[in-house]
Amino acid sequence: MGSSAACGFPSPADDHLDRPFDFNELLIRNPAATFAVCVAGESMTGAGIYPGDIAVVYRSRNAVPSCVVLALVDGEFSIKRYLVRGGQVILHPEPRPFLTWCS
DSSP, X not given: OOSOOOSSSOOGGGGGOSSOOOHHHHHOSOGGGEEXXXXXXXXXXXXXXXXXXXXXXXXXXXXXXXXXXXEEETTEEEEEEEEEXXXXXXXXXXXXXXOOOOO
16 A cells, blocks of 8 residues: 555555554554454354454453453453443354245
C-alpha cells in the first residue's frame, strides 16, 4: 500500500519509495496497550475468527454491546461476542452453523 497499483506497466518511481510500509502504523493505535493472541478453538468461526488466526487486542478500549472481546473467565482467556441483556453480561460464542440437507 505504499503506492497505487496501475493495470499496465510498473511505474519507475516505485523503485524509489521513501520507506517500507509498516503495518504497525495502520493497525496499532496505542502500542503500550496492544498485544496479539493466537486463536484456538472453533467457537467464533461464525464471526470469521478461526483457529490459528492472530487477534490484535487493544486493552485501552471499552467493550460495547455486540463487539468481539477477549475476556478473562475463571483465569482463562476466551474470545466471544459481548452482549448485555436485562443487565446481564453475556459472552456469546458464534460457531459456524451446521448445515442440514433435506432429501
